[in-house]
Amino acid sequence: MDTEPIRVLITDDHPVFRQGLRGLLQALGVEVVGEAESGPDAVRLAAELRPDVVVMDLHMPGGNGLEATRTITRTSPRTGVLVLTMFQDDDSVFAAMRAGARGYLLKESGAEEIARAVKAVAAGEAIYGPEIARRVLTYFAGMPHPRQHAFPQLTEREREVLELIAQGRGNADIASALFLSTKTVRNHVSNIFMKLHVADRAQAIVMAREAGLGDSGKT
CATH class of the missing domain: 1.10.10.10 (Winged helix-like DNA-binding domain superfamily/Winged helix DNA-binding domain)
Structure with missing residues (x-):
């Protein structure tokens, strides 16, 4: 039986990056239902298009990706947010987690890793890239028991x-x-x-x- 393709909204302020990511996802059978270049655009389109996953950059001139993530996870709980960004500092990682992001990858991630993350987030799972996962584990390992x-x-x-x-x-x-x-x-x-x-x-x-x-x- 055929299954419905995963529906994705791409949010990034760089048109060239959006175009490349769109081509990558479409080649993998993912349906890209829209593109946003700022946080407010992402919030509006997420409510309108109801995608399974929003791929979200964090720092955009047109609006904060963290605030957009927080709003989307609150108003569209069936939509998962996958952060795809250049920033791997602890503040960004844990702020995204607190905002409700289900996944966090760096833009240097490979095509297979991005595809796996999109599928995992669409399925309701949480997923983090290897470097991010190490940071998360190190953080929690250092917490007093x-x-x-x-x-x-x-x-x-x-x-x-x-x-x-x-x-x-x-x-x-x-x-x-x-x-x-x-x-x-x-x-x-x-x-x-x-x-x-x-x-x-x-x-x-x-x-x-x-x-x-x-x-x-x-x-």
Whole structure:
């Protein structure tokens, strides 16, 4: 059974680039339904033509591609935005992600990579070029993990006890899980309450769960 071709709107302020990209996409069986040379043009044409994908440059004299991306993803949720730009700095990458772009490629990307990205975005997937993906992974790898960095005033053993408290487990259960005596667990619990400045177990559970602890105990 034949499938409908992917419908694409190209947004870029350089006519020669638009022409080249149009030829590339059409050769791959993609239907280019329109071209825009600014962000406002892209917003207007996206609403009018309802393409599957808008290929969006970020920095254009006639209007900001980020603002256009934000508007299109809000007003035309079935249309995916694929950023295709020369800029690979972190500010541009993460601003585009926050604006709702499903993909981010550099203009130096090869034809196969662009085609694969257009198909992925049309299918509702998120896709990033290799260099962009490395930046994203590096960024998130550098973010503090709540289980590792929450409550630095606690010892490692006290954090383990707090993790189990956050799961709703009682002192006897905690003692069994950590191979400790119930008295030792009670001492740890008292120290935790004192260090966290909480009055009871319920307050400790709330504080721990807000920091991301206790998830592994949920069903």
